[in-house]
Amino acid sequence: MASQTLNLYFKSLSNPLPIGQLNIEDPGRESSVCYFVYDSGWLSYGYSLSRDLPLIPKVFKTDSSHPVFGFMYDLIPGIGARKATKFIYKKDLTNNQLFLLSQEVLRPGAVGFKESTQAALQYKEVGPCALDLERLMMGHLNISDIDSLYRGLSALPGERFKLGYQSGKNKNFISKFNIPDPQRNLVIWEAITLSLARRMGLQTVSAELTSMRGMDTIISKRFDRTTDGHPIGFASARALLAAHDDNHSYLEVADILNQDGAKPKMDLLELWRRMVFNMCVGNVHDTLDNIGFIRDGDGWRLSPLYSLKPEPISIPRRHHATAVTDDCDRPDLSKAVEIAPYFGISQRKAEALALEISSFCAQNWEKVARDFQADPLEIDNMRKAFEQLDL
Numbered sequence: 574m575a576s577q578t579l580n581l582y583f584k585s586l587s588n589p590l591p592i593g594q595l596n597i598e599d600p601g602r603e604s605s606v607c608y609f610v611y612d613s614g615w616l617s618y619g620y621s622l623s624r625d626l627p628l629i630p631k632v633f634k635t636d637s638s639h640p641v642f643g644f645m646y647d648l649i650p651g652i653g654a655r656k657a658t659k660f661i662y663k664k665d666l667t668n669n670q671l672f673l674l675s676q677e678v679l680r681p682g683a684v685g686f687k688e689s690t691q692a693a694l695q696y697k698e699v700g701p702c703a704l705d706l707e708r709l710m711m712g713h714l715n716i717s718d719i720d721s722l723y724r725g726l727s728a729l730p731g732e733r734f735k736l737g738y739q740s741g742k743n744k745n746f747i748s749k750f751n752i753p754d755p756q757r758n759l760v761i762w763e764a765i766t767l768s769l770a771r772r773m774g775l776q777t778v779s780a781e782l783t784s785m786r787g788m789d790t791i792i793s794k795r796f797d798r799t800t801d802g803h804p805i806g807f808a809s810a811r812a813l814l815a816a817h818d819d820n821h822s823y824l825e826v827a828d829i830l831n832q833d834g835a836k837p838k839m840d841l842l843e844l845w846r847r848m849v850f851n852m853c854v855g856n857v858h859d860t861l862d863n864i865g866f867i868r869d870g871d872g873w874r875l876s877p878l879y880s881l882k883p884e885p886i887s888i889p890r891r892h893h894a895t896a897v898t899d900d901c902d903r904p905d906l907s908k909a910v911e912i913a914p915y916f917g918i919s920q921r922k923a924e925a926l927a928l929e930i931s932s933f934c935a936q937n938w939e940k941v942a943r944d945f946q947a948d949p950l951e952i953d954n955m956r957k958a959f960e961q962l963d964l
Contacts, residue, residue, distance in 0.1 A: 576600075577673060579686040583619070584804045591615060592622070592684065595642075600669040604637045607645075607669075620833070620868070622684075623808075625815035641668065643815025646730075646862070647682060647808060650675050653726035653734050656709050661719060675728035679737045682797055682807035683868070694725040696740035699748065703736065703786045706750060710734055731862065731880070733759075737795075743802025745795040750788055756885055757951045760789040762942075766854050766881040767791075769941050773933050775847060778879040782945065796867065796877050806868025807876065810895075811861035819860065822896040823848045826864055827916055835872030838917055843875055845909070845916040849927050851893065852904035853934040855883040855958030860894040883958040906931065906964050924964060935961035 577597045582589040591612040599605040610632045611619070621628045623643025635642060641649070650671045658666045658674065666674075677685055678693045694702065698721055705722045708715060716722065725736035735749040751760040764782040771777045780793040797807040810816070810826045827844060830837045844864075851859045858880075865876035884891075888904055896902035897909055906927045913923030938959040942952050 577669075579673075581684055581686050583615075583806070584683040584685050586803060589685070590619070592619060595686070597669050597673075600673055601667060603667045603669075604640045605667075605669060606637070607635045607640065607642060609633045609642055620871075623812055623815045639815075639817045644684065644808065644812050645672065646816075647812045648672055648675070648680060648684065648728075649730060650726070650728055651731040651733075653706070653709075653729060653736075654723070657719065657723045657726050660709065660716065661723065676724060677728075679725075679728035681728070681730065683804035684806075685804075691724060693745075694721065694736065694738040696738055696746075699725070699736060699738050700786050703748070703750065703788060703790070706734055706736065707786075707788060710750075710752065733880075739802065743798075744800075745798040745802055746792055747795060748785065748790045748792050750785075750790050756954050758789060758948070759882065760791050761945055761947055762883055762951075762955065763881050764791055765938070765942050765945050765947060766856065766883050767878070768945070769854065769934060769938055770847075770850055770878055770881070772937065772941070773850065773930065775850060776843060776875075776877050778877040793879065796879075808866050808868075808873070809862050810864040810866070813866065813873075814861065816861050819894055820896075821861060822898050824898060824912060824915060826861070826895065829866065829873060830875070833872050835869040835874050837872075840875040841916040842918060845913060845918060845923070846926065846930065847878055848895075848897065849906065849909050849930045850934065851881075852891075852906065852909070853931050853959070853962055854881070854938070855886060855891065855904075855960075856881050857884050857886065857891050857893050858882045864895070883955065885955050885957040887957050888960055888962065904962060906962050910964065927962075927964065931962045934959055 577600050579595045581592040581595055583592055592615050593611040596608040597605055625643050626633055649668045654671055676691055677687055702722050702725050705716045725738055729735055729737050733749055735747050737747050739745055767777050767780055778793045780791050782791055797805045813829050830840050834840055863880040866873040867876045891904050892902045901908045910920055910923040910927055913920055
């Protein structure tokens, strides 16, 4: 396949701002080499897209072991787009092919590379698309409108099935759907855990649990869009750190705020509290993809908390996707307190906060679950996720 050269730009409120040029040598090959160079203007007023692309006048190159630049992780579509394109093209596409096909209006954040030629999926189309999505998830061949379905899937990253669409005057939403799980209804328990976090005072995505054509779904308002639908700069911790594997810690995430945070004191406290909260609710899927940042002026702000998946695993058997430190990926409150000064928190205050969070989660999770009318058997199955931690 011929090489592809893309002119990247930032979707500012006024005119698009050139970021730089990305060249993909062979999009049809998974380990294809990529090249990138910043635009001279972006070098003056922009910011580094990721750790592997410092803001300097240089032609950067990937290698076969790390074939994409860090910022591209947020732009590579996820499982929904993979399954839809396999249905359309009768073969698996590479990450770069998925990236090139993705719909501009749906893509996370404000980095663009082509004109938006398709309108966003509209709310009135979501119902039929949800039925088609269920068929796609189950591997059925009788999908009624694959083109509309792909419009709602094409640019959304992640390993959960979801649709992106607009409702009303450019209001942007994402509906995340359930997938079969032997232990619990994933969508309901994500809603429960988000509600618990919100009641505890954490900043969470604005989300609502509902049913769509008989399927449970969480509808969340996109936080990377303004009230009138304009894109806002977004990046995950994986993208900013150019993390090609999962061997990373919250200390490295804190570095993003310490080095380039718009309001580091406020966000470091929030990040530390979220780390402890994840320990207390068994959210071992706290991957770098699920820690987001919003561009605010000349720095990054921690995005609202999203994508929670508590696991009913006993405390001694838990290992978090993002470690507390390089040598500890366990739900260890003592270790969290030990590193608290790096987040601008005294150890005395951290001890009190850690016990407060642990106690709040242990005492309130079941009430929140019953408020959401969770199945009683599932509540019993999930007790291990919310076992109280001690220092």
